[in-house]
Amino acid sequence: MSNPILSDQALSDIRVIDLSNNVAGAYCTRLFADYGADVIKIEPPLHGDMSRRIGPFPNDVPHTETSGLFIHLNGNKRSVTLDVTSNAGAKLFKELITHTDLIVETFRPGHLESFGIGYDNLSEINPSLTHASITPFGQTGPYAHYKATDIGIFAASGRMYPHGDLDREPLPYAPDVVSYQIGSTAAVASMGSVLASKVQSVGDYLDISAMETLLGNVDNRLLFYAYTGDKTPRQRWPVGAAQGAYPCLDGYVVFGVGHNIYFERLCDAMNRKDIYQNPKWDTPQNRGENAEEFDGMLIEWLMNHDRREVFEMCQAHRVMCSPIFSIDELLEDPQLVSRGFFVKTVQPGMGSLIDTGAPFILSKTPWRNTRPAPLLGQHNREIFCETLGISFKELDLLKTNAVI
Structure with a gap:
């Protein structure tokens, strides 16, 4: 499963299927892609991933290929379009799984199982597969089927309660901060499972609850309550200044x-x-x-x-x-500039863009920005024809039937 383009990077022998549809899942797989994994982004036919419809856009004109959010989250990945809920799409998806180490998805509990492509089905095809599922509240429990936004998870996890001024209502973090934290945790969990699978040839299913991820990362206010029975007030601890x-x-x-x-x-x-x-x-x-x-x-x-x-x-x-x-101001900060944190990427149709670089530095197998974010379905032929071996004629028929 080696990625020949990125063969000198830390994760170049890992292939990941990104079936997610939110920031947390996309950031999780972006981390894999940035360190050399071959990440294939599976998008719905016609309109693609939901983030393609979220700005910022150049001149505030929405376009499938110019979403700043999509470009940021999907650099170094390949893109295919595929309706995995159709019979033909599910069949192709299962074939692709035989070549895959990790799948990351963000569907509600039971969704993939209803189309015969849940973990139990996929692990029969590839016993070494790691399947990471990121949901708001996990796969079980009374909240399992509830939906939640970024701010909703922040509130439900208890992280919002102590955040803000003493005499004001609790305040949220900036947009998507929570999702990036969840994505980072999912990446660590997935990496651990993939490495274990490489050694043991046995995969695993990762049930990643966004609520529990945030609560598990909470600061020592939780310990303060456990030891004293008191809730710390917003912003300022009961003792100390400034x-x-x-x-x-x-x-x-x-x-x-x-x-x-x-x-x-x-x-x-x-x-x-x-x-x-x-x-x-x-x-x-x-x-x-x-x-x-x-x-x-x-x-x-x-x-x-x-x-x-x-x-x-x-x-x-x-x-x-x-x-x-x-x-x-951060773009000109001497600390970040000296370490080359910000990078320029060349995106087709948009020219040069500034993006963030490596969140951590590996001395021998470094982070590398090797390819821009993919166009919608850019790698359909490359993956379906060259990897899975279907003919161009079959590919055209699948496109006509809105399978890809």
Whole structure:
């Protein structure tokens, strides 16, 4: 199953079928593709994957081949069109599975089984197959057949409850952050199963619940409740200062200061040793009770400095602080620029585009951007005729019958 184009990459001997229809599944398989796996994106005939209809689009004009979201999520993949719910489509799908290590899908529980292409059916054809199913709530339980959006999962997982200002309603993360986290977890789980299959020649079924993925990745607020019985309030812990985002001369910076040593270092950066020598702020508990007064002094100092100055002074004093950057600022950030994180891709019909690069660096088998996101059904002949051996005449007939 080696991918000859990417034979020097870490995952070049792995083939993946991407049957997903959301960001989490597409990002999961994008990670495989970026490190050399041969990822085949199966799309519905005619209109293709749903993300092709989601922007941004050049000049705000929607087009199947110019969706920024689709291009970002599907670089380094190949595309075929196939109606797997039709008899002829299911037959071709089963043939393709014999050449596959991993399938990633996001259908509701029981959907693929109703067409005879669930895990039990596919594992009979390929016992080494790993089948990863990403759903909002998992394959079992009272919520199994419920649908949920990105924000719905964020709320249901408990992650939304502590997020936001103290005197406001809970707030969501930015769009799709949750989906990327779920996709990352799915990629790790899938990779573990595929590697085990390579050794043991036995595949597995991965039941990936988005709700449980987020809850399992929750910060120590869960532990706080388990040990104390108390729910931590939004944004600020019951003890400590400074915590959260604060204004400065040209924007905002964020702090996460709790223990005495970090608070003392922050006061030193402010050239205010007198603050931590005052009993009002000599313990985390006292700082929590008098946080509003301290915040006022901190903001007064911050408003005399821009983000870079605050960041550099805090780093020099080993204080946990970071500027809050916008995306246009990140494109020029010296840390990201020095590591070559942002890459330029050439997309057919659109020219050069900027995209994110490797989320982690492998020294000997590096990430590589080898092919742009595919056009709809671009690789139909390559895969159906060259790999599966059907004739051009058969391919044309399947297209006429809307199977591909």
